[in-house]
Amino acid sequence: MTIDNDAEHKIERMKKRLAREKNARQQAEILLEKKSQELYDININLHENIRLLEATVVNAKDAIMITDSDLVNGPNIIYVNHAFSKLSGYTAEEVIGKTPRIFQGNATDRNVLDDLKEKLSNGKSFQGELKNFSKDGAEYWLDINITPVKDDKGVVTHFTAIERNVTERKASEIELQRQIEKAETANVSKSEFLANMSHELRTPMNGIIGLSDLLMDTPLNAEQEQSIEAINKSSESLLILLNDILDFSKIEAGEMTLENIPFNLKAVIDDTTKLLKSQIEDKKIEFKYHYPSSLPAGLIGDSTRLQQIIINLIGNALKFTDKGEIALTLSRTEDNMMKIVVDDTGIGIPKDRLNDIFMKFTQADESTSRRFGGTGLGLSISQKLTELMGGAIGVHSIEGQGSSFWFKIPIIEADIDTTHTSTDTRHLTKVDFSNANIMVVDDHPINLMYMRKLLKKMGIDRVQMVDNGQEAFEYTQVGMYDAILMDCQMPGMDGFETTESIRKMHQGNALHTPIIAVTANAMKGDREKCIAAGMDDYLSKPVDPNALQQTLQKWVRYEELDLSSAESSIPTSSENIQNQDPVSVDTLTPVDLPALRELFGSDSEDERMLFDLFFTTSDEAVESLKGAIDSDDNQRWRKAAHKIKGSAANMRAEKLAFICAEAEGMYQATIQTKNSLLNSIQNEIAKIKKQLM
Amino acid sequence: MKGIVFTEFFQLVETLFGTDMVDDIIDDCELETDGAYTAVGTYNHVELLHLVGALSKHSNIPVKDLVYKYGHHLFSRFSELMPHFFEEPQSAFEFLESVHDTIHVEVKKLYPEANLPSFKTTREDDKTLIMVYESQCPFADFAHGLMAGCIDFYKEDIEIDSEDQNTDEMYSRIFTLKKK
Structure with a gap:
């Protein structure tokens, strides 16, 4: 190649290079123009969107707040709308850069705040009601919706809160709730009052019925007989009404439980x-x-x-x-x-x-x-x-x-022996409690004995009998019991105090001995009182063997026995004396010995001891009754009658129990009536002595 | 393919072989663009294949080596031209892991028409990263070179093994990167 050719070639290459450069520049210019147009269009679009969003957010009726996502030191408010300022009383300038905590106070629910924080920390949204405070200190309720704003990698960058003032709704809700509670309380009080009243009324009614029954056996003229019959009939109707009211208020108060x-x-x-x-x-x-x-x-x-x-x-x-x-x-x-x-x-x-x-x-x-x-x-x-x-x-x-x-x-079918036709024949599953160790606390020796017999009948031999609260407490310090049957009314430390002491002693350790209250009171609220004292369950006197077994089954470990041996089911004790049909009382023998022996077995030594105990305590109580008449001490009368009533019921001396129930109910009666009642009691005790000695 | 790959390629050829080589390889190829590229434009990747082929012929260096070398070079250029992509990743693995989910996402935002390869990664363990290259274009060697450039950029000692898994529809290569 010559020098000229070489130069020509170089020039040619330079021209091509320049052409390429020009071409590339033109391409770039076209692309730039295209991108500029794109940017312009996007900008227009963006502005339109911002205008719409702004109009929505700025002028929204709901308060809107946007914060950053710093949950440790913040979050810091970066935007609030007009409605927010109106609601909180703060201008945007006053709150931007601050944390929303400035709107909260002591009355703001901590639990809701914790929930809020937890949700936001996990990138979740939150919805709830929260009490806030405005700049001038006025409180207002908010329905808040907080949503985390995430970037395209899913990282939370902001939170938007939309808040609605629900103060009025909240106030009416609270008022409504208050009214409901008031109405419920009133209704409960009403039920309680009804239950208490009917219960209280039943006792004197039984007295009236019983005494009018007794009067009918005395010599009367025709007019008197008619009047007494009328009294008797009216009283019975009244008693039925009272029972209805009592049942109804029990149902209303949710306290009606059915047997199975x-x-x-x-x-x-x-x-x-x-x-x-x-x-x-x-x-x-x-x-x-x-x-x-x-x-x-x-x-x-x-x-x-x-x-x-x-x-x-x-x-x-x-x-x-x-x-x-x-x-x-x-x-x-x-x-x-x-x-x-x-x-x-x-x-x-x-x-x-x-x-x-x-x-x-x-x-x-x-x-x-x-x-x-x-x-x-x-x-x-x-x-x-x-x-x-x-x-x-x-x-x-x-x-x-x-x-x-x-x-x-x-229909829940039971496999029962149909040869028993009495309604009293109630079969319980026979269970084995033989490993149980039970303490019975009662100041009344007959009750203690009665309970021991009942427990023995269930196969429980390890029974610790204690006649006062202090001693019971001391026993629990050294021994372990599967359950304690606790009388509530005792001289000295009563059942409630004893239970409290036992519970206090075991506070902090896992030991919890079931304590079952055994009380002659059948008033509403007693159960609650027992539970409040730390007792676990409740049995009313006279203790029904079935109820005792069912209660123990709840609290004491037992083994179920073969059903075929269920024949020897535990007999029912007398129903509550107050519910006894008055007419049938007269036909009773002083002591239903077969029933007593069925329960206590035929251990003659035990039986003798029981009788002696019964006579000693009833003689003492009779003295008390006399003393009460002399000193005109109604409460003493009531207590003494109550005492005989209890032991009589346990002895299956139903007539005596009945008379004593009347005497107990009529503790405010005149001295004359009391003397007549005392007379009946003494007569009945004499009859029992005659039968048993 | 983005124009920057062409413009950077010419820059490198010019530096290594002189201006004339650029003219020579353009003259050798039938190019729709006549060899005029702007960094912000998008061009058919076949043109790059032609250009590299021509360079191979002129320089007697195999195409594979050239492409690898170019990838290695381009990575260091990227680190100069686009430093913001290097703010977060603290290691070669971290950078390579950010390619698919961060860098390519950003590129797509700027150039919606760009046809980018897929770079899915999995950490087998602390020392092993699996990177799967999938593309319509046969530039696995180029990717290999970029990876090597990345490793050198972070001054790490990592060995790259690769295995082709091409199908009729897709060029695919599995890279296994093992820290020593």
Whole structure:
């Protein structure tokens, strides 16, 4: 290549290079122009979006706050809108850079704040209500929604809070809640009052019934006899009403508990119809009764309450039926329920009243109670009881032709021995408590003995009997017991104090001996008092063996025995003396020895000791009764009568127990009446002595 | 392919072989652009393949080595041109892990039309990083060179093993980086 050619070649290359450079520059210019246009368009779009967002955020009715995401030292407020300033009283300048904690005060709920912080720390959003304070110190309620703002890597950069003032709503909510609580308290007080009143009233009513019964046995002229009978009848009606009110208030207060015990169904129904027989016959109404074979012999449930419902329904039918018939029909439904229907040919119920016939204090119309009496509680109680049993109740009725009340409850079959036909035959699962070590604390020797016998009957031999609280406390310091049965009223340290001391001693260690209160009080609130003192459960005197076993099963380790040996079930003790049918009292022998021996066994030495104890304590108590009359000390009278009542019940001396219950209830009676009662008590004790010695 | 890869390539050729070599390889190739590239433009990657092929012919250096060498060089250029991508990663592994989820995301924001390779990473253990290269373009060696540049940038001692897993649809290479 020549020099000229070389130069030419170089020039040619330079030209090409320049052309490439120019070309590249032109490409770059075109791209730049294109990008500029893109940027311009994006900018326009962005501005439009910002304008919309700003208009939304700035002028929103809800308060809006944006903070950074520094949860350690901040968060720091970076933006608030107009509504926020209006709500809080702070201008934007005053709060930007500050933390939202400046709006909170002592009355701000810490739990909500903790929840808020936890949620935000985990990158979650928060929704809740919080009390804040404005610049001038006024408090206001906020419904807050806080949302974390994340960047494209998912890192939280900000929080936006949208707050709505809910002060007014909150105030009405609080007011509403207050009103509800007030109403509930009022309702509870009402129920408590009713329960207490009816309970208190029952005692003197039993006295009236018992004494009028006794009076009827004395020589009377015709007029007197009529009056006494009227007194007796009225008192019994009153007692039924009181029982209804007591039941109802128990149900209302949620304190009605049902038993779950095997019972003989046929026997219960038979007994129920027998109870009503005389009333039905009095009205000259035909009574039909159908019991199908499809129903099982044994059921598990609460036979007493079942009986109560049937009595209520038949009693109701009786009240409103003057001629024709009443029919009781039992059947088994397809869904395995027991249906019981009571049909009558009475006055019926108007269609428009059918729906509220089960409401409390409701009768078909206002005039019903004037014509037929009653509280209007019976059906309401029946309804609640069937509901508690997992069943239902209803009515069909045609005005002027009659009514058909029905209820159904689930069938829970029990495997029972149908040869026992008495309703009292209650079978419990036989259990083995033989390893248990129980302490019984009671100042009354007969009660101690009674409890020991009951426990022995359950196979419990290791029974520590203690007659005062101090000693009981000392025993628990050295010994371990599976349960303590604790009398509440004792001289010196009572059951409550003793329990408190025991609980205090074991405070901080894992040892917790079940303490079961055993008390003659049956007042509402007693259970709560026992629990408050640190006791675990509650039994009322006289202690029912079944109740004792069931309670112990809750607290003491036991082994279940083969069901086939359940024959030797524990007999029921006498029902609460106050509920005893007064008419039957007179027919009793002084002491029901077979019952006593069934319970205590036939250990003659033990029996002798029991009798001696009984006579000693009752003689002492009789002295006390005399002393009470002399010194006109009503409380002393009441206590002494109570004491004899308890030991008499345990001795199965039911008539004596009954008279003492009356005496106890009538502690404010005149000296004359008391003397007459004392006389009856002494007579009865004499009869017992004669029987037993 | 981004124009910067072409412009930087010419820069390197000029530095290593002189201005004439740039003219020579452009003359050798049939290029749609006639060899005029701007860093902000986007061009067909085939042109780069042609250019590298021409350079190989002129310099007697295999294409594979050239591409690797260029990748290595380009990494140090990136560290000068785009220092903000180097603020966070403190090691070669950390940087390589940020390529797919951070750097390419940012590139996409600037150049939505860019067709970028995929660089998924997994840490096998403290000393091992698996990096899977997937692309429509056969530039695995280029990626290899970039990785080597990255390791040298962080002054670390890491060995790179690779295995091709190409399919009909995709160029794919699995790189295993092991710290010594």
